[in-house]
Amino acid sequence: MERKELEARFYKLISQAYDLHNPKIMSKYRHSLNVAYLMAKYAKDIGADPDLAFAIGLLHDLGRFYQITYYHTFNDQESIDHAIFGSKKIDECNLYKYFDILPLYQNIVRVAILNHNSYDILIKPITEEGLLQTKLLRDCDKLSILDQYIKVRIHDIKEKTPKEELISSTILQTMANYKLNRPENITNNLDEVCYYMSYIYDINYEVIYQEIASYISIMLDIFKKDERFDIVKIYIDSYKLERKKKLC
Ligand SMILES: [Fe+2]
Known part of the structure; x- marks a missing residue:
């Protein structure tokens, strides 16, 4: 059909x-x-x-x-x-x-x-x-969700998040371990952003991984002046390098 x-x-x-x-x-x-x-x-x-x-x-x-x-x-x-x-x-x-x-x-x-x-x-x-x-x-579900998240929600989250809010330790530790976060561990807006960023750790196919990686770069760029995301960027960059090494 x-x-x-x-x-x-x-x-x-x-x-x-x-x-x-x-x-x-x-x-x-x-x-x-x-x-x-x-x-x-x-x-x-x-x-x-x-x-x-x-x-x-x-x-x-x-x-x-x-x-x-x-x-x-x-x-x-x-x-x-x-x-x-x-x-x-x-x-x-x-x-x-x-x-x-x-x-x-x-x-x-x-x-x-x-x-x-x-x-x-x-x-x-x-x-x-x-x-x-x-x-x-x-993979495609995550790609579509991220696309929507960037278009519809992330800017709103950035505006509404208080300066004193912190990314929770469970979420950060999971990012450091290169693991997908669990939605039940989200406690605030920044955790939510990190939850979506952690999609990068759970992508099966390289061709989709490349698309996801560019979405994550856009998200990190939106928060580039926010020091709370410095450590997240380090984790994601090191994951990208490791994944690249495994491909070679
Ligand atoms: Fe679903």
């Missing part, structure tokens, strides 16, 4: 069940499309199936629409795990058929979605294609 037809079906599905006038619904709708196109684009580079990647990108956040509508939050711990919920809905309504996903690929879609919002890949994909799609979704 053509991508435009899949996109039209996704619009129909979301607009019939949810209110696209709600800015949070609209933002997740745009994010879903964005991830779908990123998935299709980068699938070619890593040898994955671009059509399957596109469908996975479209469907990966289906649970978000229900979560926002009925729980008014994006916080999984305070509501539902949006990946588990979305995956169940896809199974219950057999959306595989509606989105032209072959039975052979259904488990790949399910596993990629279930793994997309967890700290690590918890459900091991059983095929090579499944592993590629799972890792690709985790």
Whole structure:
């Protein structure tokens, strides 16, 4: 099926069940499309199936629409795990058929979605294609989220953050260990910025890593006159060097 037809079906599905006038619904709708196109684009580079990647990108956040509508939050711990919920809905309504996903690929879609919002890949994909799609979704999701964060939120955060606020030690220690931060450890605005910066530590594919690295440079540049980020920059720069060395 053509991508435009899949996109039209996704619009129909979301607009019939949810209110696209709600800015949070609209933002997740745009994010879903964005991830779908990123998935299709980068699938070619890593040898994955671009059509399957596109469908996975479209469907990966289906649970978000229900979560926002009925729980008014994006916080999984305070509501539902949006990946588990979305995956169940896809199974219950057999959306595989509606989105032209072959039975052979259904488990790949399910596993990629279930793994997309967890700290690590918890459900091991059983095929090579499944592993590629799972890792690709985790990378493209982060890329799309960072893009939105830079466009919409980071400047606001910079303005609103008091001078006495500090990055918490747990967040900094995690950055020093080159590990992805956990959202539950965010205690203030600066922690939130660092949480998103730590995405750089959890990127699978080099081609996406390069994009993420340029987003992180933009973020560090926004805070370049803020001494609280000096140590963060040192951690990230040293990680970049280590990663480069490993590639050589
Ligand atoms: Fe998600």
